[in-house]
Amino acid sequence: MEQPFNLEQFYQDVLKVNGIDRSFGVPDSTLSPFLSYLAAAKCTRKHITVASEGAAVALAAGYYLSTSNLALVYMQNSGYSNALNPLQSLVAKEVFGIPMLLMIGWRGRPGEKDEPQHNLIGPGIVRNLEANDIPYEVIPKGLAQARIAVARLFARAKKDNTPVALIVPANYFAAYEDPLWVSWTTAPPNESKTYQWLSSTKRPALSRESTIESVLGALKPSDVSVSSLGGNSRELWMLRKNKGQSIARNFFGIGAHGVSNGCRKNRVICIDGDGSFMMHLGNNAILAPLPDQRVIHVVIYNGKHSSTGNQPLMIGRGDFLALVEGLPYERKFIVDTTEGVTRALGSVDRSALIVVTVNGDERKSLPRPTETPTEQKEAFMKSFGTGSKLLHMDTQQRRGAVCMK
Numbered sequence: 001m002e003q004p005f006n007l008e009q010f011y012q013d014v015l016k017v018n019g020i021d022r023s024f025g026v027p028d029s030t031l032s033p034f035l036s037y038l039a040a041a042k043c044t045r046k047h048i049t050v051a052s053e054g055a056a057v058a059l060a061a062g063y064y065l066s067t068s069n070l071a072l073v074y075m076q077n078s079g080y081s082n083a084l085n086p087l088q089s090l091v092a093k094e095v096f097g098i099p100m101l102l103m104i105g106w107r108g109r110p111g112e113k114d115e116p117q118h119n120l121i122g123p124g125i126v127r128n129l130e131a132n133d134i135p136y137e138v139i140p141k142g143l144a145q146a147r148i149a150v151a152r153l154f155a156r157a158k159k160d161n162t163p164v165a166l167i168v169p170a171n172y173f174a175a176y177e178d179p180l181w182v183s184w185t186t187a188p189p190n191e192s193k194t195y196q197w198l199s200s201t202k203r204p205a206l207s208r209e210s211t212i213e214s215v216l217g218a219l220k221p222s223d224v225s226v227s228s229l230g231g232n233s234r235e236l237w238m239l240r241k242n243k244g245q246s247i248a249r250n251f252f253g254i255g256a257h258g259v260s261n262g263c264r265k266n267r268v269i270c271i272d273g274d275g276s277f278m279m280h281l282g283n284n285a286i287l288a289p290l291p292d293q294r295v296i297h298v299v300i301y302n303g304k305h306s307s308t309g310n311q312p313l314m315i316g317r318g319d320f321l322a323l324v325e326g327l328p329y330e331r332k333f334i335v336d337t338t339e340g341v342t343r344a345l346g347s348v349d350r351s352a353l354i355v356v357t358v359n360g361d362e363r364k365s366l367p368r369p370t371e372t373p374t375e376q377k378e379a380f381m382k383s384f385g386t387g388s389k390l391l392h393m394d395t396q397q398r399r400g401a402v403c404m405k
């Protein structure tokens with residue numbers, strides 16, 4: 001009978017040998033020993049536990065875009081439904097086509113007694129993957145067989161530009177014996193001061209579009225940007241086209257923190273809406289202060305979901321700004337003018353939140369990108385060129401687990 005996988009050997013001989021050295025996800029008890037090993041042995045550049053499975057997919061997507069390398073995304077099968085939104089809307093081969101390896105813990109496997117919800121979800125996971133056209137394998141016993149299975153999935157992922165899945169039943173990993181060392185510090189108070197550079201006018205002078213124009217005007221040549229879906233991506237695309245500029249240094253849709261994880265020599269400016277920011281709040285709180293991330297998060301506060309027809313955000317300006325006060329970005333700014341945007345962007349190098357309060361003015365209709373998602377992806381990836389490989393930087397950790405490997 002095959003022994004359960006030794007954790008270090010599984011990492012080295014099954015994943016690393018196939019080119020994986022990034023893992024992002026949400027913990028699962030089936031995968032528990034391996035995830036405890038990752039949390040203890042890997043620094044926060046290589047292993048990040050996020051607040052939702054969708055965010056793990058986004059990290060893996062951004063990491064692929066800036067490095068052409070595949071990442072591991074781990075989750076329980078009940079978390080697969082949380083991952084489905086970015087898997088279907090962005091990562092799927094029919095959209096941007098971004099390969100990655102999902103590792104799914106199989107609770108409620110047919111024939112195994114489990115809790116009612118797992119008994120419902122477990123038998124369906126295979127059908128769910130098939131329904132979404134995601135190639136999968138159930139992990140075989142034995143390291144050599146597992147390595148071959150992962151290599152097969154990898155080849156498929158790269159050939160078809162698709163996510164692939166490895167399903168892992170219970171008891172495949174040996175116990176994690178070492179005590180899990182977790183030391184998580186909070187940012188010192190002097191780093192959390194929020195600068196408010198606000199004009200005296202009651203109605204903000206900037207609109208979403210003029211904010212994006214201000215951001216574009218303040219970018220450094222080495223900056224990369226990622227814009228969230230909806231009006232702000234369409235405005236950014238339009239502004240670039242009107243100025244005769246290339247769109248290759250912006251990715252439209254997903255993965256700012258993953259891009260940054262893969263390419264730390266560039267600042268990544270994430271141009272976001274307040275609605276989208278609220279949807280990813282937990283992940284923003286986890287990712288913003290990590291030592292290796294260089295995301296400057298520009299959040300356009302218009303108090304509404306403008307792109308879907310101006311539905312209210314249902315959090316007032318005061319409460320929104322109070323919330324911002326509590327978030328662990330290293331530098332925080334609230335501004336409402338082009339000068340404020342320019343000054344804030346000019347004074348940060350990493351981990352910053354710039355909230356821009358804007359008026360509700362916008363065009364009646366906005367153009368859509370004329371490039372296909374594949375063309376956009378290829379232009380963005382090409383813009384990193386050979387210089388996209390990880391720059392060796394001082395990985396000394398100021399916050400988070402000490403980088404041992």
Ligand SMILES: Cc1ncc(C[n+]2csc(CCOP(=O)(O)OP(=O)(O)O)c2C)c(N)n1
Pocket residue numbers: 085208228229230231232272273274275276277302304305306307308
């Ligand atoms: C998961 C998901 N839910 C809902 C939507 C629909 N949607 C597209 S844009 C948008 C509004 C986003 O609001 P915000 O980020 O504030 O940007 P604004 O439109 O106000 O500029 C929503 C809800 C979506 N694209 N994806």
